Amino acid sequence: MENLVTVVDWSRAQFALTAIYHWLFVPLTLGLGIIIAIMETIYYRTKNEKWLATTKFWMTLFGVNFAIGVATGIILEFEFGTNWSNYSWFVGDIFGAPLAIEGILAFFMESTFIAVMFFGWKKVGPKFHLASTWLTAIGASISALWILVANAWMQNPVGMEFNPDTMRNEMVDFWAIVTSPMAVNKFFHTVLSGWTLAGVFVIGVSSWMLLRKRNANHCYRSMKVGGWIGTIGIVLTLATGDGSAVAVAEHQPMKLAAMEGLYDGSHGQEIVAFGILNHDKKAGDNAEPYLFDISIPYGLSILATHDADAFVPGVNDLINGISFTPEGDTINTVAYAERIARGKAAQQSLEKYHEAKQISDTAAMVAHASELKENFDYFGYGYLNSPEEAVPNIPLTFYTFHAMVILGGYLLLFLVASLLLAYKRELFEKARWSTLFQRLAIITIPIVYLCSICGWVVAEVGRQPWTIQDLMPNCVAISDISAGYVQTTFAIFAVIFTALLAADICIITKQISKKSKDNLDIAK
Amino acid sequence: MITYEFLQNYWWLLISILGAALVFLLFVQGGQTMLISTKNATYKSMIVNSLGRKWELTFTTLVVFGGAFFASFPLFYSTSFGGAYWLWMIILFSFIVQAISYKYRRKEGNIYGTRTYDTLLFINGIIGPVLLGVAVAMMFFGAEFTVSKANILNPQSSAISQWGEGHGIEAIFNFKNMILGFTVLFLARVQATLYFFNNINDKRMHEELMPGFRLNSILFVVFFLAFAALLLTSKGVSCENGTAEWTDYKYLHNFLDMWWVLIVFLIGTLSVLYAIGRTIFTKGFTKGIWYSGIGTALVVMSLFWVAGYNDTAYYPSMLDVESSLTIRNSSSSEFTLTAMSIVSLLVPFVLAYIVYAWYAMDRVKITKKEIEETAAEEKY
Structure with a gap:
């Protein structure tokens, strides 16, 4: 049992490590993709090459960030199988479908058109190039849709029934899964938080350049587009956060x-x-x-x-x-002690169902299937030993939630102010506090990342101990592997991801530093 | 009439198409193995930029291949990935480093230097094809696992799929698996050269690549024949009337029972050999990649078909034959397969835009002049 706990803990740690690293890069891809597409659209409509220069500046940073997001993303998909194999079987019938659709509809779109976006300036026409930039951005958002539908389903399993013969949950209503309020809120809340992050990133980088008195025109152009996307993003993120809270209150009251x-x-x-x-x-x-x-x-x-x-x-x-x-x-409602008892009863019914099946006792099978159905809502509680095991880590959930809300409020003020200042250039340039604001904008970049990560910690730690809410706790979702294996791969992942993050940050800062010295009112 | 069995067969067909696309696109990995040995800086730049515009397609196809397997045959996903832990982890490590290497290798501030990223591309170029070949070989030669769904009711040992001690390491050291692994590796190197001949317009470079191409072609043919001989003489698991049992010459019987699969296999093989032969013997022939690519796709699809159709277990268990996975006992439910089949109707549309984008980007071939004149940020 001790080893089992260790395997579960290390598997969770490995998944958390991968997810957090992945989520450092994805929101910038989601938001910056839209910002670049808007900038290129302005260039396409005005034919003013200053907008082409600005588009290419941000596209370079987008490319560096995109690559590492892809690298960490592949691990997440395969870790469902490598570390959570029971989970993969128990709900693969439902969870696998969004993942496959994500691949077919979104990943190919991204990977095909990103090549055109980066290397197609002289190979395809301007209209096709612009379409490719938009399709890359849209592909990123569509891929987010499907993985978030899958994640929302884990928090609020709907549209499925348990099949005692196959001993797994099976999909019965595709649209119930896709359109559940949890999924809809999660998609918009998450994607729009990416817009917020990208808006802050663009404003922060532009402010750094303004502090060094480089390419002011380019900076104000960028701040206008970034400011709008960021402000729209934060306003809608707060609005969808409200919807998420209602959904959590209804389906995951313990998390709330x-x-x-x-x-x-x-x-x-x-x-x-x-x-x-x-x-x-x-x-x-x-x-x-x-x-x-x-x-x-x-x-x-x-x-x-x-x-x-x-x-x-x-x-x-x-x-x-x-x-x-x-x-x-x-x-x-049903007290947790009773939930545990009913969960154990459901599991016993399932065992008896299979015993009856082996001797072809149809009447007994029907009876046990009926008992199972009656108690299935509490199936996962049958694996718990005490009600306290169903309580998540309260300090971590509490502090990350409050950090997210407080920082979210600050980001709203910051983005609205930035947008106004981007349109009041003369006022901003003459103000004595302008350099102070620019420094604040730079500091806000790590703050928005912190806020974004806190959101995921709330979502994932708050639903513990469940892999699938009420149906499957972590300890039953794992693969048949030793803790030593997972410790080893955890260490390798930690080293690789950290090394890649260091390279990513160095390249991005170097690129910003180098390109900010070019004349960004003229396209090369 | 669309039955559950039809849907299972249909999804095995889609898996085979994705597998075929993946093996074809492994030419990117094959090309990466040539980077370190290419001393001429301009040639190296042309090779990297030729491959760099395609690597994401290979990567995406691998991800979609995994996702499609998860969705359509989840018991395979949970058994293979959770069981052969080390095999899959090593594959994944190699693909992580590939994803960033193209983008970072020439960027200022990349910390570790261009040579490090080229070495990582080389590692992915070797490990990717060899170990993906090993993973697929287990579909013919078996793997050390058992499946017991009742385990899910035992919290102390709940994993329904359990694997032998090696957890995938034993599969890597199985010579039969390795033969398919090296077949895939040398095929990838052959196809990479054919791709360069088609995508890079530089006759002198073509001449320099030709000796390596000949050697890789010979090695590929030798390993391919060895694999074919092993396959045709190998046992497989038959699953007729709900009973699984080992059967001698199962795959040979499958080829004979499903004559159309044998024809596809032979056409594919001849097409690859034609591509190699004509490229060697006809000076200036640059269309070999298309013959070889189509041939590779046909051979891979036919191999998936003999592995999964005709009441065959596509993942034989060497520890408990009854645990062997078939497309019947490991698939998703009828509802899920139906829902995904509707989505799969969009696949031709996806293929169409991939082909169009590929055509638009490749209609002007890469030249020395283009590489030298392209701005640094617009090339790898």
């Missing part, structure tokens, strides 16, 4: 409780705007959850249900079986 460090819920529940958790607090005890907190009255009820008086359950409420309806009415 962890995000807020909420143990005992109430009607008209306040939200903690800033707080320090009491790390000695455990589910079920009477200790205070916070050492310090600043709260907003009714905030969490409004966030979770859009009703100021609604009840929001905490960790203890959920364990004890108290929850609420979408209308905000308090109801009794």
Whole structure:
């Protein structure tokens, strides 16, 4: 059992490492792709070569970033098989389809047209080149769609039924999976956060160039496009974040409780705007959850249900079986101890179903299948030993959630201000605080990355211990491999990814430094 | 009438097409193995830029091949990837470093120097084809695994697919698997040269590549014949009437039972040999890559067909024959295969734009002059 825990932990660590590295590069690809496409569109319409120079400047940075995103992406796909093989079988019938569609519809589009985008300036016509740039950007967003549909399904499994004969979940409603509110919110929230990140990146790099008094015209051009994309991105990211919160409250109330460090819920529940958790607090005890907190009255009820008086359950409420309806009415749900019992009953029914099948006892098969169906919603709880195992890491979820929200608020202010300043060039250039703002813009680049990573940590740590919500915990999803194997590959991945990240940062900074010295009002 | 069996056969056909496309596109890896030995800087630049406009297609095809297997035959995905852990991990490591090497090798600030990235491309060029060949060879010569779905109810040892001690290392040291691995490697090198002949317009460079081409062609033919002999004399697992059993000369029987597959295999083989022969004996012949590419695709597809059709286990288990995977017992549900089949109707559209983009980019061949005149940021 000890070894099993270690394998699970190392497999999780390896997947987290890969996902975090992947997510360092993907959002910039998503947002910068759109920004480049808009810049090239302006060039195509105006035929003004200053826009061509600006497009090519950002395209170079896009290319360096894109390559490493691709490199880390392939690992994620194959790790589902190498490290989470049981998961691959248990839900491959559902999860595999979006992945395959992503490959067929999006990856080929990206890989075909990115070659035209980079090397086709003199080989294809301007219209075909512009179309290729847009198709590369669109392909990146489509690929995000399908993997996010798959991820959302893991958080809220819909459109499927368990087949006791094949012992796996099978898809019965494709559109329910694609259009679930969790999937729709996750797609827009994630892709638009990429726009935000790219907008900040463009403004930050432009500000660095302005500080060094290089290519001011190019910088203001870039800040206008980047500022618009970033501002639209952050406004819609916040809006879809609201939708995500409602979906989480409905389908993953334990995650919401962890995000807020909420143990005992109430009607008209306040939200903690800033707080320090009491790390000695455990589910079920009477200790205070916070050492310090600043709260907003009714905030969490409004966030979770859009009703100021609604009840929001905490960790203890959920364990004890108290929850609420979408209308905000308090109801009794199934307590976690009972969920565990019903999960074990579902597993026993499945075992008995197969025993009956072996002796062709059809009547018994029907009876056990019926029992299984009755308890299947709690199937995964049957693997847990105590209700506390179903509680995620509260401090990590709480702090990353609050960091994301606070930084998101800052990014909104920063992007709106940047956009205004990009259009008020004379005012900005004369202002005594302009260099201060430019320095702030540079510092905001790592901040937006931190915010972006925090979002994923909330989403993934907050749903623990589940690989598939309520159906499959991590400990059952893994492959038959030893902890030593995973430790070794983890170390290799860590070294390779870090080395690549170092090269990526050095190349990007060198390219910015070098190209910023060229005249970016004239295309080469 | 579209039945569940039809859909399973259809998806095995699609897998075979993706496998064929992947093996054809491994010419990129074959070309990478030539970089280190190319001393002439201009030739090296022409080779890198010729390959650099195609590497993402190979990479993407590998990703889609994996994704399609996951979606259509998830039990293979969970068994092979989770079991042959080291084999797949080594393949993946080699592809990670490939993805960045083209983009970074000449960029200022790349820290590790151009030679490091060229070495990484060389490593991927060797490991990619050889180990992908090993992975595919297990579909004929078997692998050390068992499958027991009931394990999922045992939290202490829940993996339904369990593998022998080697976890993929044993597959790498199996000489039969390695023969297919080296067949794929030398085929990739042969096709890379044919691709350069077609894509790079430089007669002197063609002459310099010719001795290596002859040697690689001979090695390819020798390894291919050895693999064919092993395959035709090899046992395979038959799965008729729900019972799995080892059968002598299974793949030979499959070729004879499915005569159309044998014809496809022979046409493909002759097409590759024609491409090699004509390129060697007809001076100035540059269209060999098309004959060789089509031939390779036909041979690979026919190999997938003898592996999976005619009640054959395409992943025989050497530890428990009943655990062997067939396209019947390892596929996704009828609903999922149907949904994905609808999506697959877009494949011709995808192929059309790939072909058009390829044509648009390659209609003007790479020349020494073009490489020398192209701005640094627009070339590798």
